[in-house]
Amino acid sequence: MATIYLVRHGQASFGAEDYDRLSQIGWQQGRVLGRALKFSQATAAKPLAVFGGTLRRHRETVEAMARGFGDGLPAMQVASGFDEFDHVALIHRHRPQWQDHSVMARDLAASIAPAKTFQMEFFAAVQRWASGGFDHEYAESWPGFKTRVLAALDEAVSRAAGKDLLVVTSGGPIAVNVQALLDLSDERTLDLNSMIANTSVTRVLYSSRERHGDSRRSLAVFNNYSHLEAEDPALVTFR
Structure with missing residues (x-):
């Protein structure tokens, strides 16, 4: 089995003209997650593929993670399907x-x-x-958004070729993927979206032999932000 790490971006700049950039807390959250990921990867010693959307807050989160991770974090492959809906x-x-x-x-x-x-x-x-x-x-309608997000993950899994997969995205795409795994209602999915913390990690196990259209995936962990709590509980944010 391989692992998909679905990561919500770091805290963006609420209230600013340009929301789509990390706050100072967001940069710190990314660095903390990068350090935690470095430890877990050193323990597991597995190859890793990194994907993200086109949004600035996705790119900057990966940059912050790379600073915490140090040498060895692969470059982010950009896939617009992981972008958030147009809030x-x-x-x-x-x-x-x-x-x-x-x-x-x-x-x-x-x-x-x-x-x-x-x-x-x-x-x-x-x-x-x-x-x-x-x-x-x-x-973009809600059904259209869900179709786009799920197709993006299918494509990333195909391109990852059995590697562990890190996807830096937003709350909406993470909630939609959890919905598909657990067969949740739209109402419950929207509730989940509101509780996903910045730089939290949702882990999905998938078969390394998975073929396109034949997905075998299971939810292992949802919305884990223990790396932030261990560093400084004040780093836990949801917007």
């Missing part, structure tokens, strides 16, 4: 007035808990998207 488009469909970033910033600043308010609005926006009632309003 900006979802928010704008849910709250059209927030297309003006200054209006969104003003509204959030006026709330008692801006981060919690944004999270509630974000969850409502995702539920609207996944409901199936507004598919015509989105460039």
